[in-house]
Amino acid sequence: MSQPAPHVEYLAVHKRYADSDWVVRDLDLELNRGEFLTLLGPSGSGKTTCLMMLAGFEPATTGDIRIDGVSVAGLPPDKRGLGVVFQNYALFPHMSVGANLAFPLEVRGLSAGQRRERVARALELVRLEDFEDRRPNQLSGGQQQRVAIARALVFEPELVLMDEPLGALDRRLREQLQYEIRRIQRQLGVTVLYVTHDQTEAMAMSDRVAVFRAGRIEQVATPEVLYEEPQTPFVASFIGENNLLKGRIASVGRGVCEVEVAGQRLQAAHISDLPPGSETLVAIRPERVNIAPLPMRYSNEFEALVEDISFLGDHLRVRLEVCGNSDFIAKIPNIVGHGGILPGDQARIGWGALDCRALEAASY
Amino acid sequence: MGALALVLPLLAFVTLSFVVPLATLLSKSAYQPEVSEVFPETMHVLARWNGEGLPPEAAFAAMAGELAKALDERALPRASGAINRVQGGMRGVLNLTARRLARTDFAGTWRETLAGISGDWLQPRTWLAIREAGAPFTLRHYLQALDLERKEDGSIGFRPEDSRVYTPLMWRTLLVSLGVTLLCLLIGYPIACMIANSPPKRSRLLLLLVLVPFWTSLLVRTTAWIVLLQRQGVINGLLVGLGILPDDARLQMIYNMTGTFVAMTHVLLPFMVLPLYSVMRSIPPSHMPAAVSLGASPLKAFRRVYLPQTLPGIGAGSLLVFILAIGYYITPALVGGRTGELISSQIAYHVQTSLNWGLAAALSSILLVAVTVLYLIYSRVVGIERMRLG
Ligand SMILES: Nc1ncnc2c1ncn2[C@@H]1O[C@H](COP(=O)(O)OP(=O)(O)O)[C@@H](O)[C@H]1O
Ligand SMILES: [Mg+2]
Numbered sequence: 001m002s003q004p005a006p007h008v009e010y011l012a013v014h015k016r017y018a019d020s021d022w023v024v025r026d027l028d029l030e031l032n033r034g035e036f037l038t039l040l041g042p043s044g045s046g047k048t049t050c051l052m053m054l055a056g057f058e059p060a061t062t063g064d065i066r067i068d069g070v071s072v073a074g075l076p077p078d079k080r081g082l083g084v085v086f087q088n089y090a091l092f093p094h095m096s097v098g099a100n101l102a103f104p105l106e107v108r109g110l111s112a113g114q115r116r117e118r119v120a121r122a123l124e125l126v127r128l129e130d131f132e133d134r135r136p137n138q139l140s141g142g143q144q145q146r147v148a149i150a151r152a153l154v155f156e157p158e159l160v161l162m163d164e165p166l167g168a169l170d171r172r173l174r175e176q177l178q179y180e181i182r183r184i185q186r187q188l189g190v191t192v193l194y195v196t197h198d199q200t201e202a203m204a205m206s207d208r209v210a211v212f213r214a215g216r217i218e219q220v221a222t223p224e225v226l227y228e229e230p231q232t233p234f235v236a237s238f239i240g241e242n243n244l245l246k247g248r249i250a251s252v253g254r255g256v257c258e259v260e261v262a263g264q265r266l267q268a269a270h271i272s273d274l275p276p277g278s279e280t281l282v283a284i285r286p287e288r289v290n291i292a293p294l295p296m297r298y299s300n301e302f303e304a305l306v307e308d309i310s311f312l313g314d315h316l317r318v319r320l321e322v323c324g325n326s327d328f329i330a331k332i333p334n335i336v337g338h339g340g341i342l343p344g345d346q347a348r349i350g351w352g353a354l355d356c357r358a359l360e361a362a363s364y
Numbered sequence: 365m366g367a368l369a370l371v372l373p374l375l376a377f378v379t380l381s382f383v384v385p386l387a388t389l390l391s392k393s394a395y396q397p398e399v400s401e402v403f404p405e406t407m408h409v410l411a412r413w414n415g416e417g418l419p420p421e422a423a424f425a426a427m428a429g430e431l432a433k434a435l436d437e438r439a440l441p442r443a444s445g446a447i448n449r450v451q452g453g454m455r456g457v458l459n460l461t462a463r464r465l466a467r468t469d470f471a472g473t474w475r476e477t478l479a480g481i482s483g484d485w486l487q488p489r490t491w492l493a494i495r496e497a498g499a500p501f502t503l504r505h506y507l508q509a510l511d512l513e514r515k516e517d518g519s520i521g522f523r524p525e526d527s528r529v530y531t532p533l534m535w536r537t538l539l540v541s542l543g544v545t546l547l548c549l550l551i552g553y554p555i556a557c558m559i560a561n562s563p564p565k566r567s568r569l570l571l572l573l574v575l576v577p578f579w580t581s582l583l584v585r586t587t588a589w590i591v592l593l594q595r596q597g598v599i600n601g602l603l604v605g606l607g608i609l610p611d612d613a614r615l616q617m618i619y620n621m622t623g624t625f626v627a628m629t630h631v632l633l634p635f636m637v638l639p640l641y642s643v644m645r646s647i648p649p650s651h652m653p654a655a656v657s658l659g660a661s662p663l664k665a666f667r668r669v670y671l672p673q674t675l676p677g678i679g680a681g682s683l684l685v686f687i688l689a690i691g692y693y694i695t696p697a698l699v700g701g702r703t704g705e706l707i708s709s710q711i712a713y714h715v716q717t718s719l720n721w722g723l724a725a726a727l728s729s730i731l732l733v734a735v736t737v738l739y740l741i742y743s744r745v746v747g748i749e750r751m752r753l754g
Contacts, residue, residue, distance in 0.1 A: 055653075055657055057653050057657075077653070077656045077657055078656045078657070078658075078659050078660060078661055078662070078665075080657075081659070083657070084653070084654065084657035086650040086653070086654055087650070088648055088650060090650040090651055090653075092651065092654075092669050093673065094672045094673055103658055103660070103668070104658035104659050104660075107658065107659045107660045107661075107664060108659055151658065152657075152658075155658070155659065
């Protein structure tokens with residue numbers, strides 16, 4: 001074993017609660033030291049459960065969780081030494097901000113002097129130097145969140161878990177704190193396992209994202225790979241926006257396949273081992289679709305009926321009917337105007353063969 | 365103005381049903397005009413008497429006249445009762461004198477005439493008692509309620525140990541109330557904790573179980589304890605039946621302090637559980653895991669994070685139970701026997717049987733003061749705005 005063990009490993013973890021169905025199924029996941037990994041998925045997909053199993057508040061039903069290669073099964077949560085930021089901050093209202101931060105140091109038996117120094121440093125890290133004597137309920141939501149983060153870091157854990165820490169904040173504040181959490185994580189070099197249902201947040205912050213769906217991981221990859229190379233229709237539609245056209249694979253070439261959609265043929269990247277004749281969903285990003293009144297020279301070109309156009313500032317959002325699909329979206333950057341296209345017009349749309357991917361329909 | 369009209373019925377109700385009776389009762393503890401109303405002339409003369417020896421002839425004359433008048437107007441019992449409470453035996457003297465006066469010849473002076481009927485009229489203490497009972501404003505009831513007495517030399521001091529009646533009862537009431545409050549807290553805290561932290565369905569069921577006693581008559585609940593605890597009752601029967609106790613050593617668990625404690629704790633438990641539950645429900649369930657994740661053992665997390673947040677509930681519940689316990693009547697009266705009797709039964713006795721409303725009012729006022737003081741201390745320490753009742 002030359003390579004050091006990953007910081008955290010989930011090995012074939014299954015989880016069910018007393019009276020529930022499987023909440024987490026066959027989870028295999030590794031976190032590397034210093035990595036920022038996000039569990040992304042809709043509400044109820046089992047993200048919090050994964051976090052709670054790592055923190056030690058819920059046992060895995062089967063499978064094993066290891067930290068630094070050592071199984072933590074049976075290690076009580078207060079001995080795991082992880083920082084946890086809870087969904088609703090969980091600041092203790094009867095203690096001042098300073099006392100909240102000093103709490104983990106106090107239970108670890110640090111001297112008053114050490115405590116004071118560490119608390120001051122943690123407050124500095126989240127830029128709340130002047131708030132030590134306030135009560136949590138005298139702080140704004142964003143400030144409370146910073147205190148919660150500082151409290152999870154003040155005892156210098158190597159691994160920090162955060163469960164939708166920004167869920168209750170408004171958009172601007174959320175973006176600001178995303179940036180700050182990222183800055184702090186880089187500065188301290190801690191490993192972060194982050195949970196959110198907001199794909200923009202996951203994309204903005206993470207080194208890697210694990211997309212959850214109904215207790216299973218659909219894909220783990222960097223934000224870029226997730227966006228450009230989704231492996232499943234769920235990932236394709238959950239990360240960013242995608243048009244999904246239902247069809248059947250007609251023939252398979254080298255890296256490309258021909259798909260029959262509502263009687264018409266189109267070319268798509270063939271990324272699975274689907275044989276000819278199988279059902280598929282072809283995913284096309286709206287911004288990869290071009291619209292013109294006249295024929296273009298794309299591998300895939302169709303006649304489309306313009307149903308609706310919304311002006312969204314930086315781009316136009318055009319809803320079209322294509323191949324019997326009435327919710328086909330195209331985004332046109334606001335560079336050249338909309339070329340005189342109006343609702344009700346017939347137009348031609350087109351995109352390259354490698355701009356769309358033929359995904360396995362069965363898993364959707 | 366419109367809003368005021370809306371609370372008017374409530375205001376009227378509170379005034380009529382609470383403020384007025386309370387004020388009337390309290391005033392009775394120090395104000396008792398009966399004697400001075402029935403014997404106004406006598407009291408007038410006695411007011412100028414220096415209290416040494418016997419009062420002047422005018423006092424005897426006034427007393428004779430007013431006794432006859434009181435007998436005619438049937439006002440005598442009111443006044444004689446009040447005087448009798450100051451000095452035992454006076455009721456008899458007054459009644460006898462009033463009835464005999466009409467049939468007695470005038471003996472030259474009223475002093476001789478009255479003395480002819482009863483020798484007590486020549487005792488200075490008779491007149492002192494009348495004068496004292498006649499004072500419309502008096503602290504006599506309070507002295508009596510606190511087992512104090514006026515000594516020969518006029519100073520105020522405690523009665524001898526063995527003739528104290530009310531202070532031992534008050535201490536007992538205080539201790540029992542504290543004990544019951546503590547028991548309720550010890551039993552109620554885990555229950556409230558469990559209800560607040562159960563899934564909604566189970567929590568509703570448990571809450572229902574706590575509330576069921578409220579829908580059962582207090583008498584039924586209390587007599588149920590008699591059935592359970594008495595010498596031939598269920599528990600003793602079980603213990604004997606299982607051979608744990610010999611038949612002749614059945615436990616005396618009712619009509620004594622044990623009975624009072626058990627039944628009162630049971631009856632008052634919901635008043636502890638409900639405020640606690642209401643406070644605990646508002647504590648986010650993530651606080652305990654958060655404290656544990658920060659490295660605190662579950663016990664430490666409870667002590668440092670959970671318990672302090674439930675203090676307002678502990679305060680509210682304890683205050684409520686204590687106040688209810690200190691004035692509790694029916695339950696201790698039914699299951700307490702002699703040794704489990706509380707001050708409330710003395711108050712009831714003086715209201716219903718001895719008709720000494722002044723003393724009953726004084727005892728009640730002392731209870732009221734005790735509760736108020738406690739409440740003020742509590743609001744200072746905990747802050748009344750933090751108290752949560754439900
Ligand atoms: N303590 C619990 N007992 C029973 N079921 C639970 C419990 N916690 C979560 N669940 C269930 O497990 C599933 C996943 O929940 P969770 O892990 O909280 O998902 P997420 O964080 O992705 O929203 C949900 O269906 C939820 O109802
Ligand atoms: Mg969650």
